[in-house]
Amino acid sequence: MxxxxxxxxxxxxxxxxxxxxxxxxxxxxxxxxxxxxxxxxxxxxxxxxxxxxxxxxxxxxxxxESKADIYDAMFHEGYLAFAATIDELMAEIERDQPPGAEVLRRIAHGFFDFCTSDPVRYQLLFQRTIPDFVPSDESYGVAVASYEQFTEQMAAFGLTDPEVVDVWTALLTGLTDQQISNDPGGDRWARVIDQATDMFLAAYAPDLLDTTT
Amino acid sequence: MxxxxxxxxxxxxxxxxxxxxxxxxxxxxxxxxxxxxxxxxxxxxxxxxxxxxxxxxxxxxxxxESKADIYDAMFHEGYLAFAATIDELMAEIERDQPPGAEVLRRIAHGFFDFCTSDPVRYQLLFQRTIPDFVPSDESYGVAVASYEQFTEQMAAFGLTDPEVVDVWTALLTGLTDQQISNDPGGDRWARVIDQATDMFLAAYAPDLLDTTT
DNA sequence: GTCTATAATCTGATAGAC
DNA sequence: GTCTATCAGATTATAGAC
CATH class of the missing domain: 1.10.10 (Arc Repressor Mutant, subunit A)
Incomplete structure (x- = not known):
């Protein structure tokens, strides 16, 4: 052999x-x-x-081995890229201690840009739209690890309540989804990321919000 | 003939x-x-x-005439159902004048339930995932009319700024999307609708929010 | 309006020679 | 590891008899 x-x-x-x-x-x-x-x-x-x-x-x-195996490799690669993006944003947090509102805004933009820059990848990674495709255990592991990294990010802001994290992910994916579905290639929802982030901060971490602006 | x-x-x-x-x-x-x-x-x-x-x-x-014609008929019917749902919610607003926070929460739940109760319909109506399908002018007209009805709803709450409406639609579709993609059949994001709505109200219509609770 | 027949094409996948 | 040959099946759509 x-x-x-x-x-x-x-x-x-x-x-x-x-x-x-x-x-x-x-x-x-x-x-x-x-x-x-x-x-x-x-x-x-x-x-x-x-x-x-x-x-x-x-x-x-x-x-x-099969076509599904190819999709799985793409899924895997996509999540590695996602994890790398999270890592970069994580580095920004550490650079700015304690992390303030501006960093969370940059995180929001980072996630948004990662997703909207490649809608098909977004579809494969975050939506369950491709029939009969189930990621392999290994690929799924990468996906889960990314999500845990994501929640760690939130914890760095003192946001540990799972429900609050769910509101945040909903907000981020909502902005992303609307951009991709209703204004592909445009910036209609990109323009609104900062105020959406501030809305979130005002509700859940008002002390991080600089009240001067 | x-x-x-x-x-x-x-x-x-x-x-x-x-x-x-x-x-x-x-x-x-x-x-x-x-x-x-x-x-x-x-x-x-x-x-x-x-x-x-x-x-x-x-x-x-x-x-x-074709398979695409069948999709178009489904798209059309789906948006008629959506318009009917909006109408029902609109009636709730008129019943409660001036409309308060509770009505907006019910609107959020109404939209959420309409979408999550039939994920495939959601995919056809609100995402652009089916290749080569472009709705006919007539069907598209129904879709546009629904959106206008939706913005009228927001205006009933005094929310007329287009960017604020965009934040609201992002929030609603985000909750919906996360529920469908990451907890199908569950209620993980359903449970968070009320606090997400209150977060939105606190930022854009604080006077509607009852401060007693 | 429904059928049979069939066109024309695409699909993922396997067997086996080299 | 790449090829030829081929399978076994799916797909949408059209033509024409009844």
Missing amino acids: RSPTDAPENESRPSRREARRRQTRAEIIAAAWLLVRERGLAGLALRDLGGAVGMKAQSLYSYF | RSPTDAPENESRPSRREARRRQTRAEIIAAAWLLVRERGLAGLALRDLGGAVGMKAQSLYSYF
Whole structure:
């Protein structure tokens, strides 16, 4: 099964074959994102995807078990990107201790921009609209970890009540959703993020709100 | 073309043939809703739909020009139901003059319940997730009229600033969206509607908020 | 208005040669 | 790992008999 030049799987440095395989997988996923942005999430066809990376559709099965497996890889990658975005925003919080209203506003913009910059990704990650797709345990784990990171963010502002966190997530996804659905490419709800954040702060953390402005 | 028993088309009373045709169309649409709730919005197959009403798929073309035409009829019917819901809530406002916080809370619950009671309908009406479907001018008109009715509702509370209305719609759709996506069938975000409404009122119409509770 | 027949096309997936 | 060949099925839609 394993050629002499291959390193054992549990070693940190992957074999050259493994490395190339990974790269090809990444290429395929990248091409899938492009296609999906053009023809919609459900419109992904393996024929087109194969063509986009210069191989026949059947050859994709050397890299992925099924079409659902491809969606899962996209889901996984999407949540890694989401986690990275949260990390960046987390760094902003730590830079500004104790965190004030301006940081929460930037967090709101960060989430909003992440979502609206790629509506199809938003659809895959946050909505349950693609039929019969259930993320694998591993991918789901990344998703759960992201959410926990998110609640940690809120805790940094002293907001630990789960119901308050739910109001905050509802507010953020609502702004995002309206932007994507009713003003795609525009900024109608982007313009309203700051005052929505202040509305939230006024109700749940009024002491963080600078009353001078 | 027209049998002697048929009334002219422009008369208010439709001919018996027209009446039956309409009824069959309504039956087809009703069956389509059932199917779509089971297999997803994009999973609607004309074969199944024909079977569900006891005819071959091809015969559906006597009632609808295309599959998109069927989606359009569903979209139309969905917005009529939405308009009816708004009307009911509007009646509540008029019953309680001047309208107070409790009425706005009931409006929020009304919208929330309308959406979450039928997630597929919500997807068709309020999200742009079904590929290549563009509502006809007539159906779109019903949708626009509903939105105008909605803004009138807000005006009854003295809330006329378009940006404030946008914050309100974001809040409502956010609660709805989170409920559908992250706790389908549950009540996690339903439980938080009242405090979210009060948060909104405190920021934009504090005088409506009863401070006793 | 409903049917049969069929067109024309797309789909994901497998077997096996090389 | 990539290919050819092919399966087995789905899809919407049209033509024409009755």
